[in-house]
Amino acid sequence: MSVHVINEAKRCLQCKKPMCRLKGCPIETNIPEMIRLFLEGNGLEAAAMLFANNPMSMFCSLVCDHEKQCEGHCVQGIKGSAIHISSIEHYISDAFFEKLVLEKEAPKGKKVAIVGSGPAGMVVAVVLAQKGYDITIFERKDKIGGMMRYGIPEFRLPRTLLERYGKKLRELGIHIRPNTTIGGALHLDDLFGDGYKAIFIGSGTWRARRLGVPGESLGNVHYTIDYLQSPEAYELGDTVAVIGAGNSAMDAARTALRRGARFVSIYARGLKSSASEREVEYTLADGVDIFYGMGVKEITDKGPVFVKREYDENGNLVSEGEPELHEADSTIIAVSQRPKDKLVNTTHGLDSNDRGLLEVDEKGQTSREGIFSAGDVVTGPLNVVKAARAAKETAENMAAYLESL
Numbered sequence: 440m441s442v443h444v445i446n447e448a449k450r451c452l453q454c455k456k457p458m459c460r461l462k463g464c465p466i467e468t469n470i471p472e473m474i475r476l477f478l479e480g481n482g483l484e485a486a487a488m489l490f491a492n493n494p495m496s497m498f499c500s501l502v503c504d505h506e507k508q509c510e511g512h513c514v515q516g517i518k519g520s521a522i523h524i525s526s527i528e529h530y531i532s533d534a535f536f537e538k539l540v541l542e543k544e545a546p547k548g549k550k551v552a553i554v555g556s557g558p559a560g561m562v563v564a565v566v567l568a569q570k571g572y573d574i575t576i577f578e579r580k581d582k583i584g585g586m587m588r589y590g591i592p593e594f595r596l597p598r599t600l601l602e603r604y605g606k607k608l609r610e611l612g613i614h615i616r617p618n619t620t621i622g623g624a625l626h627l628d629d630l631f632g633d634g635y636k637a638i639f640i641g642s643g644t645w646r647a648r649r650l651g652v653p654g655e656s657l658g659n660v661h662y663t664i665d666y667l668q669s670p671e672a673y674e675l676g677d678t679v680a681v682i683g684a685g686n687s688a689m690d691a692a693r694t695a696l697r698r699g700a701r702f703v704s705i706y707a708r709g710l711k712s713s714a715s716e717r718e719v720e721y722t723l724a725d726g727v728d729i730f731y732g733m734g735v736k737e738i739t740d741k742g743p744v745f746v747k748r749e750y751d752e753n754g755n756l757v758s759e760g761e762p763e764l765h766e767a768d769s770t771i772i773a774v775s776q777r778p779k780d781k782l783v784n785t786t787h788g789l790d791s792n793d794r795g796l797l798e799v800d801e802k803g804q805t806s807r808e809g810i811f812s813a814g815d816v817v818t819g820p821l822n823v824v825k826a827a828r829a830a831k832e833t834a835e836n837m838a839a840y841l842e843s844l
């Protein structure tokens with residue numbers, strides 16, 4: 440592994456205008472600098488630089504869509520193969536993680552509450568803790584990580600990384616209250632009452648979107664975000680149909696195969712998948728069949744019923760075939776998510792739009808003063824690096840707000 444990573448690093452041309460960083464990376468990781476420091480034997484400095492720019496570096500190096508992002512913009516890829524930037528980043532951010540010393544400013548004597556321990560919440564927690572604020576994370580589940588733990592499967596993101604990350608959060612003095620839903624016994628206003636000066640909401644999108652066809656409540660039908668939270672709780676049988684064609688559909692299908700299903704098929708409504716090319720390739724390599732242009736009409740005890748959809752060259756639907764049963768022991772619905780409405784329903788004056796997403800201004804502040812938000816609960820389901828970037832910017836705005844109090 441290390442020899443391969445070093446060889447890859449040596450191929451970097453140290454471009455003056457590094458497109459991998461400027462065009463490819465949503466959080467503008469200084470890739471040439473990372474590689475230069477690493478090759479000079481300053482891996483720890485490289486790791487510190489990566490963490491300071493993106494506290495989610497260790498995870499992003501595994502789960503970002505690198506082919507579209509950094510590696511897709513590497514000049515070496517124009518005539519040959521792009522540098523395997525993700526492996527280099529992962530090697531550095533993993534190997535030096537425990538050695539990272541995270542500096543902390545003197546205590547500011549102000550408490551900040553964070554709702555949710557997904558990437559957005561963890562980034563805000565780290566940034567503000569380092570600035571000297573007293574941070575408490577309230578997390579509905581028993582463990583930290585959000586969709587990185589309860590969505591992305593273990594075979595793509597080992598959970599040991601999250602355990603190591605949790606240790607780092609505690610080293611920074613961050614308090615974590617697991618199994619605590621804000622909007623349950625405690626409401627956001629209680630937190631202000633207890634002296635928190637600002638609140639960050641990074642609660643993500645945890646309500647499955649329905650298909651809106653008959654049969655969704657049958658005993659052998661499940662939503663992918665429920666399934667992926669604890670696949671061991673399900674007995675799917677031999678044949679599994681997955682409806683939807685994004686990354687979470689691919690993850691559900693690949694997880695079902697690993698847990699003993701023998702025949703797994705993905706059914707997409709359109710003509711292409713919205714998942715990353717790499718995920719589709721792996722899914723096919725794992726033995727999943729993917730059918731495109733399949734409109735679901737209903738789900739029965741024996742499996743979903745589809746009509747074949749025909750499109751013209753402009754992508755307009757021109758016709759639909761006859762309904763046909765595709766037999767399956769279980770059906771998993773994977774057609775996106777939206778936020779739960781607990782926080783909005785229990786907080787006076789917290790505005791959301793018609794998709795249930797929280798409304799924020801350019802500083803990430805919600806319609807309630809002192810309550811900020813970023814990540815999927817604001818944008819809808821996106822990805823880790825975009826949640827991290829938005830959270831990092833919002834944390835800076837929160838610091839300015841806290842200074843002004």
Ligand SMILES: Cc1cc2nc3c(=O)[nH]c(=O)nc-3n(C[C@H](O)[C@H](O)[C@H](O)COP(=O)(O)OP(=O)(O)OC[C@H]3O[C@@H](n4cnc5c(N)ncnc54)[C@H](O)[C@@H]3O)c2cc1C
Nearest residue numbers: 555557558559579585586590621642643814815821822823
């Ligand atoms: C199956 C699947 C696969 C994915 N694959 C990838 C991938 O390969 N690459 C990638 O970059 N992204 C991927 N994503 C998307 C990525 O995981 C999310 O975009 C990202 O985690 C969003 O971060 P967040 O912090 O906004 O929200 P989340 O990660 O959803 O975290 C929100 C946290 O808030 C907690 N919470 C919610 N409500 C409350 C409350 N009221 N009180 C207390 N706590 C609360 C939740 O329990 C959760 O821990 C995937 C998502 C899924 C579902």
